[in-house]
Amino acid sequence: MKFSQRICSMQASPIRKLAPYAAEAKEKGKKIYFLNIGQPDIKTPQAFFDAVGNFKNEVLAYGSSEGDTRLIDAICNYYKDYGVELGREHVFITAGASEAIVFAFAALCDPGDEILVPEPFYANYNPFSQCVSAKIVPITTRAEEGFRLPSVESMEEKITPRTKAIVMCHPGNPTGIVYTREEMERVAALARKHDFFIIADEVYREFVYNNLEYVSFGNLKDVEDRVVILDSVSKRYSACGARIGCVISKNKELMAQILKLCQSRTSPPTLDQEGAVALYSTPKSYLQEVNKEYEKRRDIMYRALKDMSGVICEEPKGAFYMMVKLPVDNAEKFIVWMLQDFDLNGETVMASPGEGFYATPGLGRDEVRLAYVLKEQDLSRAMEILKAGLEAYPGRTAPVIAN
Structure with a gap:
């Protein structure tokens, strides 16, 4: 059967396309810190x-x-x-x-x-x-x-x-x-x-x-x-x-x-x-507290990333995402490797590969989008795992420099 050129040329979501790998990792008992999707854990009013x-x-x-x-x-x-x-x-x-x-x-x-x-x-x-x-x-x-x-x-x-x-x-x-x-x-x-x-x-x-x-x-x-x-x-x-x-x-x-x-x-x-x-009748105090919470989470993630050798990122001023350049040969391969082949005491991290956020061919291949939507303790742990993963990844493209 033949499908439309429109649907055949449509890209899969870079945010959700690697979900099968995450499901497989969970089945094997790994705990995954999901930084790939902007799903807040803040309580709905x-x-x-x-x-x-x-x-x-x-x-x-x-x-x-x-x-x-x-x-x-x-x-x-x-x-x-x-x-x-x-x-x-x-x-x-x-x-x-x-x-x-x-x-x-x-x-x-x-x-x-x-x-x-x-x-x-x-x-x-x-x-x-x-x-x-x-x-x-x-x-x-x-x-x-x-x-x-x-x-x-x-x-x-x-x-x-x-x-x-x-x-x-x-x-x-x-x-x-x-x-x-x-x-x-x-x-x-x-x-x-x-x-x-x-x-x-x-x-x-x-x-x-x-x-x-x-x-x-x-x-x-x-x-x-x-x-x-x-x-x-x-x-x-x-x-x-x-x-x-x-x-x-x-x-x-x-x-x-x-x-x-x-x-x-x-x-x-x-x-x-x-x-x-x-x-829409929610008190403004709710939004103010949520804003403060995300700013704290941003600071945790940003400080951790700046401490990782070979990582390039700028401090975001809004939303709850960071676009981060990693010292890897291919960000999608790295994410799959983190899910399939790497863990730190049974835990790993999932991110969104950056290439799908670009229209220019070749750009974003070494980038990921990270969402700082986890509570502070989980976010800190996720950064520890990401750092360890980058240091262990076989396709790393920059030397590990001791901090």
Whole structure:
């Protein structure tokens, strides 16, 4: 049987593709510290479960295609604290930010159109773009430069008549980058000049460290008609399984097109929306405490990595990931080796190979994405195991230097 070229050319998730090796390692009795996936261990606010448990309708019926108006109102109120004024017509509820990304790509791109993305980037942008037969055009950034954006001139070289949007993950997954106002204005100027949209993936907005001020792309007044914000409760409230996100834009024509997609999937999940309404009433103290916890975890991981010979990384300023260059011949081979052939007293570590976070062939081959989503004690232990693994790995490409 023959399958579509679209699906055959789609890459497997670098975050989940090595799961069979992890399952095999667990069957052999190894304990694995999972640093490969952004699944927080922070407790989900109880209000979510209470709201779902108290849902007493006799029929679990379809909801509005746009989403529950109570949830939309809650999101609008949330954005007021960021200086972004929204009306109900600017917000549609989606099944996670993933659906919001697909909707934005589908509404903006014809087959063969191009989407600019600073790389390394969230790996699922690749398959999401392939779903609509669009092409990711990477803007390469480097760990040695803190993953900062290149000059306007070098970004402009990537723009063609088929450029329809640029995706800005802010704060960044997998790099932890928090863009400066100047960098954001640089992107806005290009979007105005070349008439394309800014798709702002801001799901990690609450995770910004070092007392940095966060600016949303929704705060840039001169590009309000070409900004599309993607958001989610998944990471903010540690509710990844709720699958509730939203797509936001003040461009009426664009939202009219996205509404067709909302209607085609009928409606977002009713019970998860019920819980999400309650999540948006969570006290700000919850988010403040979570922020402090992740900053502590970042510091533990960063200090440990800087103490490992041959490892290159920059301190991330947001989200809860680090993109790390390792002294290995191939990061994917190293991860598989850690799962199959290595353990430290019966324990090992799993990471995400970095190559899948790039669109430029060959880049990221010696890099991994690490998620600092484990409690402090487990994170410290995971770093000990990673260091021992790097020192023992047969494919190490740099000499071990005693600390």
